[in-house]
Amino acid sequence: MIKDEELQTSKATRRASMSDYLSPRARAIPPSGIRRFFDLVSASKDVITLGVGEPDFVTPWHVREACVYSLETGKTQYTSNSGTPELREAIGQYMNDRFHVEYDPAKEILVTVGGSEAIDLALRALISPGDEVLVPEPCYISYSPITALGGGVPVGIETFAKDQFKLTAESLKASITPKSKLLILCYPSNPTGAIMTYEDWLPIAKIVEENDLIVISDEIYAELSYSGNHVSFASLPGMKDRTIVVSGFSKAFAMTGWRMGYACGHPDLINAMLKIHQYTVMCAPVMGQVAALEALTNGMDEMKRMVESYNQRRRLVVKGFTEIGLECHEPQGAFYAFPSIKSTGLSSETFAERLLMEAKVAAVPGNVFGKGGEGYLRCSYATSVSQLTEALDKIGNFVHKIKMS
């Protein structure tokens, strides 16, 4: 945590370099581990990449076309701060149809610039300096830095392959202190592909209730659930008012570049997020909102086809890693496999770097996702079957070579 006196920038001495002008909090944010690896990969040629955290589908044409048409008809203005009424209505309908949670589009839904902005707004609206934010790890990389930026203290809760990377009641309980305020959940999980069933959730919900926690539930991969329907944390008994559901169109509807997301929650919380949102971005881009509405209105069949296609490839990679001799728990959601590379004796970073240099396959070392990620590799299977097959061959040869040496 950063102490208050460190936050004061002293005027007394002249600053030696431009970075001395930065706020201590901004300076303290570690650069993303993914970024470093990105530079490394970009410098290499002819690489097959399993490092991509986005769908390999282009946004379906009817969605793109809806946006083009709206531009042609001159839809180029600001929208209501919280998003167009039609889109909020459609999101409300969708949340109810798919996940059985009812939200009032007028007060409980906010359209944001990607799920990313929704996460930022929720954390900004809720964190006071010193608040502890519980984050099951390995997890998506933005939660801890944004928490720290707001003066909060991220508290990682390690999850394990033996539990299929699910959050367990015991480990949650063990991490709670009087300062615990928030719990950030992300299931289906990036990077582990873990999911939580209704039965898995119940003891977690009980602890949340007992300790008066607020939950930010990042459900952006909800549709990419391969063994039964996704269970929204907000749909659990008593949890709706305590939960801000964060989601978006990037993954399920193959719309990453559109930057369309949303948050659903209690009117008081959404209203605070809306205040910050209106001062920082005014509203999400209207073109994206038109496209998102089209996706929700006419895009469900196409979305389900894409999900089925990920599922086919999921089976392929899990079998592939197992045959190579890399233990791989079965991911039940998202589009990532998270095999263990511990049997090679290499660290995640070394494995990933050597795999890139020697086998020309890129994947993300597990340690960048926080506690419990060391010893694993995140491999996205949102890539063509032929590329996956080739990548698996190459990884197989590479692992064989290492184990022989």
Add this chain to the structure above:
Amino acid sequence: MEKLKTDILELLKEDARRSPDLIATMLDVPEAEVTQAIQELEKDHVIVKYATVVNWSKVSDEKVTALIEVQITPERGRGFEGIAERIYLYPEVKSVYLMSGAYDLLVEVEGKTLKDVASFVSNKLSPIDAVLSTKTFFILKKYKQDGIIFEDYEDDQRLLISP
């Protein structure tokens, strides 16, 4: 079994070289079931052929293709079947469809040159008694065929690594 067959057909339609082993993994069914389903599909001529989709415009000895609208008088008792057969048996004919609307058959003819196709129409197709009229349209460029886009475009524009 019907669902499995449809799933198999869709996977083969994307790439006919996929092995039963691969398909079995992707669909999470035993390989033997996939092999049997494929055999049945072949036997029933549901799978007619494993052919390659070729973009001939990229090959030096280019081909000329025309779509020809043909109006015909149906034969008593056989309708269009007999005449359609007389037409589709020519190797120059790549496809024949019976159409609703202003004409009856849509015939796709392929030749090495414009002259080839023109002479096929005037020497083979038009002289058939039942053929009343033909209208020939030459294809200038194929953008998409059988769901496959022919234009060269970057189909993966993603960053190599993203969170």
